[in-house]
Amino acid sequence: MTTSNHDHRPVAEVTARLDRLRRLVRVAFVIGGYPEAEFRRRESAALSYATSGIQIGIVRAEASPFVQGLTPAEVQLAAPSFIAAYREAEREGYDAVVPLGTLDLGVDGGRSVVDIPVIAPxxxxxxxxxxxxxxxxxxxxxxxxxxxxxxxxxxxxxxxxxxxxxxxxxxxxxxxxxxxxxxxxxxxxxxxxxxxxxxxxxxxxxxxxxxxxxxxxxxxxxxxxxxxxxIGAPLHLAGMLASLSLRHSRSRWRRSSAVV
Missing domain, CATH: 3.40.50.12500 (Rossmann fold)
Structure with a gap:
């Protein structure tokens, strides 16, 4: 009895999928400009969510919402800096990226300029x-x-x-x-x-x-x-999506070549 390559394909596909799930996933956490003590507090909080399957690294952005009387103007002005940080995370080989803070800074635009998941807190x-x-x-x-x-x-x-x-x-x-x-x-x-x-x-x-x-x-x-x-919720969600090789829909977020 002969066995075709087709018969072994499901086994190979399952093996490849398991290998992807077992590998260490690298998630970048983007922190804007903060006073040093404040930066270290946020860095420590993010790194505490690392696991045996999720490695967390820090990427810095120049802009920051750390201001008195924050308004939508400061939020929108910060977006280009965070989008640039998402690009840097991708260049450094991270599998997904998460910005600091519940303002979801630059996320919508970021999904159009990188091919890794950008997860909004x-x-x-x-x-x-x-x-x-x-x-x-x-x-x-x-x-x-x-x-x-x-x-x-x-x-x-x-x-x-x-x-x-x-x-x-x-x-x-x-x-x-x-x-x-x-x-x-x-x-x-x-x-x-x-x-x-x-x-x-x-x-x-x-x-x-x-x-x-x-x-x-x-x-x-x-x-x-x-x-x-x-912090923990988006970081682990980002890790899960990356481990499953899931990406944002290009039908929803068309790829942009804009320079930020």
Whole structure:
């Protein structure tokens, strides 16, 4: 009895797929311009999510949202720097890339200029949160940021999923110096979302609060519902997509040759 090459093809394909799943996936985390101590806090938080299958590296961008009174103008001005960082991550051989922060800086444009997954933290949090519950509650830095962050959620078509918003009352550059007060305010805000708005998942819509300064597992133990944050969730989602050899649709994000 003879055996054709065709008979062995499924075995070869399965073997190749298993090899891809077993290999170490490299995910870049893009951090903008921060004071050195603040940079190290964010770097440490990101690297803590590395596993035996996911290696995390840091790529720096020049622009930063670390300003008093952040507005959409600063967000849009930061996009070119982050898109350039995505290109740098691809040149360095990373399999996927994630920007720091729930503003999803430069993600939409980045997906048109690189061929690796560019995973948006807020978008990742929303999808992970919807797998864990039905009513999401968001805790942000300051009330002034809620309209801008709500617009980001609306852009993803998931505004109806976020049924409550609260803030801790601190502007981003002031959080580290007020870590204890912020911690108490964060837990209070999350408890109100659960008790008053019926939220069954908390989204930490500001990574400096959680997980940079607050352990999401500790917050969960305090409030009694899952807490999804914007560093670990997108990094591991990026690693999963890369390990499955999945890429963004070129039908949706046409390839651009624009120089950024």
């Amino acid at each position: 807020t978008e990742a949090m929303l999808h992970v949160g919807c797998l864990l519950g039905d009513r999401l509650g968001a805790v942000v830095y300051h009330d002034d940021l809620i309209p801008m962050l709500r617009a980001i959620v609306r852009r993803y078509g998931m505004e109806e999923k976020v049924v409550g918003w609260r803030s801790t009352g601190f502007d981003l550059p002031d959080i580290s110096a007020n870590a204890t007060a912020m911690s108490e305010a964060f837990v209070q805000a999350a408890r109100k979302l659960v008790r008053e708005d019926g939220c069954d998942v908390i989204l930490a819509m500001g990574v400096t609060q959680c997980p940079v300064l607050l352990d999401p597992a500790w917050v969960e133990s305090e409030v009694g519902v899952p807490v999804v944050e914007g």
